[in-house]
Amino acid sequence: MPNTNIDAIEPVASSNLVANSNIKIATFNLFNYLEPPFAFYDFEKILSSEQWQKKQKWIVDYLVEFEPDVIGFQEVFSPEPLKQLVQEQGYPYFYVVDQAEVFDDFICKSPVVAIASKYEITEINAVQADPKLVQAMGLSNDFSFSRKVLRASIDLPHIGICDCYVVHFKSKRSLIEHEQSTELSPEKNIIEKLKAQVIGGWGSSVQRGSEAALLFTEMISQREQTGRPMILMGDFNNTLQDGVLTHLLTNTLRFASAFDVNAYLEKYCLNDAWDLFQSTDNDTQHIDRKPTHYYGATGSVLDYILLSSEFDANYQTSLFEVSGYDTYDRHLINPIFERDGESTDHGVVLVTLSLRA
Template identity: 55%
Template sequence: MSTSSNATNNVYEPLNSQKQFKIATFNLFNYLAPPDAFYDFDRIYSAEQWQKKQRWISAYLEEHQPDIIGFQEVFSIESLQALVADSGYQHFAVVDQPTVIDDFIYRDPVVALASKFPIVDVSSVPVDSDLVLQLGLTAEFDFSRQVVRATVEFPHLGLCDCYVVHFKSKRAAWQAEPEALTSLEGKVIEQFKAQVAGGWASSIQRGSEATLLMMQMVERRAKTGNAMLLMGDFNNPLQDGILAHLVTDKLLFNNDQQQQQLMQFYALRDAWDLYQSHHALTSEQTLKRSPTHYFGQGSSVLDYILLSSEFDPKAQSNFFAVSEYVNTDKHLINPSFDIDGESTDHAVVSIGLTLRE
């Protein structure tokens, strides 16, 4: 677990002259400096490929200039920290290390957060062992990737707990071994069973991670009153029942208006929905959400930024409105190999926040 700062002292003044700022979530896609390999011994960037990847990230930061960024798929932590520092990010947080096999093969990438605003505290998010058992999980259950919680000092708002996640992928939890079977039908059945059962096992892991995280966020909110921001690669659309509870905003079968109103303090909102509401005030144009990931002939939104009531103009405790939502995806839908050849397989999502007068 670590946090670092290039600031000259530990006394920070809130940047209350800044009335607008940006948040981004960025899946870096196998960010590992050569000569190390990701997953297999021969998956190594050449020096030219690595330089191209580094340039692409720096160009994004220069063009969009987010103030806070949540990163996923980080293998080379020190390289990323140095890269973002050159772009003005004095504060950096990470809570885990990737797994290294045979001294140079890396697995299990981690998440990180870079910020131009002061980070005053950094922690991983533990799982509630009692709740784990209540959910019917094994006592050894843990997040597939440790969650970063960085408490950041926001302009005007004060402290905000920023969570960076990379939930379990949809890749099946186990693979079939049809080589041991001789009949064609037997091989097909084994692969089908592994696809269905292994895929559901991954869904259970992903949904359980979201549930356990949400409960920790609620408890933290009750204890500190800090604003909340959750961002990352969810590996699942929010509308799917697997993760829909992350944006639960009502108590079921409860007609007490005071309790329902209090619930809003603990609920998270999808930044896209807040942006749509803001946009509707000034334009009649209908907005369409763009995918953040493409696979085969399909596409989906997997990358999200969720916000607490301080960023919802309809809430009594609001400070900021989501005034901008940018889905940077040219490298996916109209790539230029010379520029985008080593970029990322996800869109980069950023939002603009504007202080409400």
Template identity: 55%
Template sequence: MATFNLFNYLAPPDAFYDFDRIYSAEQWQKKQRWISTYLQAHQPDIIGFQEVFSIDSLQSLVADSGYQHFAVVDQPTVIDDFIYRDPVVALASKFPIVAVSSVPVDTELAIQLGLTAEFNFSRQVVRATVKLPHLGLCDCYVVHFKSKRAAWQAELDPLTSLEGRVIEQFKAQVAGGWASSIQRGSEATLLMMHMVERRAKTGNAMILMGDFNNPLQDGILAHLTTSNLLFNNDQQQQQLMQFYALRDAWDLYQSNQALISDQVLTRGATHYFGQSSSVLDYILLSSEFDTKAQSNFFAVTDYINTDKHLINPSFEIDGESTDHAVVSICLTLRQ
């Protein structure tokens, strides 16, 4: 399975965000070809997509590669008839999708978190229940959490002094950036609570994948991989907790590889900005995919970070690809 940020997937002659941001016919063909080439080369059975504007076009493209099942729960916003914003997420699968739903916000919990009753996900989350071989029903969640872009921009008076303009921009950067962090962390918290409650009701396995717009390690999203109950010495309760915990697929892959090789593995970045790089794209898994868990069915036997288009691009091939690496994993049935 894979998580794939498509980066402004919008068929011409429509524009993304601004009236002049339109792919030419040649650019669009190159983008479509790059996606198809990836699908043919890696052949993931389930893919979570982000930054989808042209839903019908994507559904048709993946159908040509064997993905007969497709899920989406929202539509992008269209302004001025042809300018699009607010792209959505989608899921394509070679296995049957038996149910599709967006993830609702628990308003009561949102208020307890100090949010307003009107709080919502910046992008609606897809929950698609897929019927997997050997395992049965699995709830697959596709997310694109709020970006780090500041939630608001400074309103500058042209008559303001140079120092005044700098101060206003600095305040907007700090406060607006923190507002985005609050949104992103709250989205992750509300989603995690929904996933736990859903797991308790159905017992379905869980997969969470997408562009998190944040490394897992820092405090904003670290709770997504909480693995134990704090200040609790009851082993039975701690064991039960493992049924509801999510694991980073990279950690599971590393753990499995350590059993067969002494080679030190290095995780590749999935996004580059200037001189910095970070891991923003993740696949998180429930205990059915953890070989150390009693309820295990599958092992993570490969982890592929497709990033040549980022670190060694060929314009002829990669010119209209994506600004993220495509992360995919291989799950092997335990014997």
């Protein structure tokens, strides 16, 4: 399997990129991006050469049509082929901060996140949770993000260095599974399955919510030190309206003076790009937000791009506003096998940031 350590994935020399008044940011779950002959999770799950080329073409077709400037990827098993693909499409900067696990020589698990950019990435890091906060939350001392969070500092036009975070929070898959036992009665098996689902499901929620809270506090600390704008993008594996993740949009404080709140708080808050788009374009008020994932017939928004105040048109000193918001989902709602057979099970979210006049 290709070496996926970040040290082995250096950017090629950057061409002279012309700064313009629009910047496009996308978050893109690639759904088991793994080059054959490696397998994902199970020895039978190997893409054929034809399937792999089809998947590669699908990704290229999206990049050519929508032309994002910065892309946060999830579910990356094979970073080297992805690096080559994006560089051929005009993205000289590509990084990961982790590598997938390999067992039995060719079976892979634990895919990672990645970032590609047309603009210079000046610094790259894996975000570390604050041990003191981990302890204060009552979590295990060996707590870690289920997937390492990537922070890339990108030199964007007009606004300068911006800290972009790419995440893939813990899934809703239960931490505990009960296997059917012939030694137990049917009722006892149901009871054990119920227990596993309740406890295991809540355990996943605790992990996911803890990851979001610890990441947000690290973002606040980074913002305090550098003053840089912030972008958080990725597969959240949860809706923001769910109480597990609502703290990512915290914009009020209890027991703090109104003067201090008005003077300082907004600088450290994140905003859902969809909400910012709705607030700046009256013609979109009636448009419903498209789901980015479907479980059976039920759709939900799991993929998000959150932005700091520099991208909020209602913020007095903001430089950009959200002028466009697109969820690419035709492969989910009207798939054509020849075109979409090896695509992804998520919609691709893209926001357009426009320089304010």
